Amino acid sequence: MGFPANCTFPLTKTHTAEAMLVHDLTRHDCIEFLTRKRLGRLGCARDGQPYITPFFFAFEADALYSFSTHGQKIAWMRSNPLVCVETDDIETPQKWTSVVVFGRYEELPDTPEFEASRRSAYALLQQRPQWWEPGYVRTVLHGAERPLELVYFRIQIGAVSGHRAMP
Amino acid sequence: MGFPANCTFPLTKTHTAEAMLVHDLTRHDCIEFLTRKRLGRLGCARDGQPYITPFFFAFEADALYSFSTHGQKIAWMRSNPLVCVETDDIETPQKWTSVVVFGRYEELPDTPEFEASRRSAYALLQQRPQWWEPGYVRTVLHGAERPLELVYFRIQIGAVSGHRAMP
Secondary structure (H helix, E strand, C coil): CCCCCCCCCCCCCCCCCCCEEEEECCHHHHHHHHHHCCEEEEEEEECCEEEEEEEECEEECCEEEEEEECCHHHHHHHHCCEEEEEEEEEEECCEEEEEEEEEEEEECCCCHHHHHHHHHHHHHHCCCHHHCCHHHHCEEECCEECCCCEEEEEEEEEEEEEEEEEC | CCCCCCCCCCCCCCCCCCCEEEEECCHHHHHHHHHHCCEEEEEEEECCEEEEEEEECEEECCEEEEEEECCHHHHHHHHCCEEEEEEEEEEECCEEEEEEEEEEEEECCCCHHHHHHHHHHHHHHCCCHHHCCHHHHCEEECCEECCCCEEEEEEEEEEEEEEEEEC
């Protein structure tokens, strides 16, 4: 790999270039964006180490609903319920929308108390059936079928922020 | 929103469904994937709260190079250098590849000591010029131009893991 011998930009601190307009989204705009999206990235943290996985969700009433098989993500969120969800539309580095949620993990266990919430999650997640066909929840890892028990959860939305950039 | 009255799947724990094969990627496969990708999500954490932003990067040796204007992300990574980078190709919930890096934030300050690293970062980031045109680094936020001073950094890759799912 060659380094440009006369490289001065953007190593210098001043330059003239086309502007990219970045503006904040209102909470209403952020919620509208979350309502339309299904794919996001879920971040959790343990002992200062963040961990990100892609995940699919459905929004309803100040919460994002999802489910997962057991694994590292669930273990970490059980030990620290502070999570972050990021979802975006990125066309180019100059044209994008990104919404970030700071939220709290809340499990929806398979008990009578949470049955209504689990049904709600399931119904929401079914609204785009092509994304939620049964195959999603039956996986084979290392040649062995993974446990089929699912963990349903929701992320209670706390702070939400969003930005949109335009060339 | 209606809840299905007779909804039993996937609320039940057993079912028969098509399998999705999920297999681990080798470290070599993960690195090859990182080499091809430019867009990822960068996670940092402060006081147990994770924070995710989309970011663009370039891989070389055992590090991911990038830059950013000043902001929350940089402040958090300065206070806690433990970060996570996730990058993926997601076609459907049944067909995807995801690679996760646990790494350490390392700033490349504008000093003689780091000039070579900054040149390296710049050259790498220029390899797909359509993603790195100057407009990216000049932004207008809240009607005021943001400071143009850029923070160059790299993520030193520690653990890396990857999974690929196929229907």
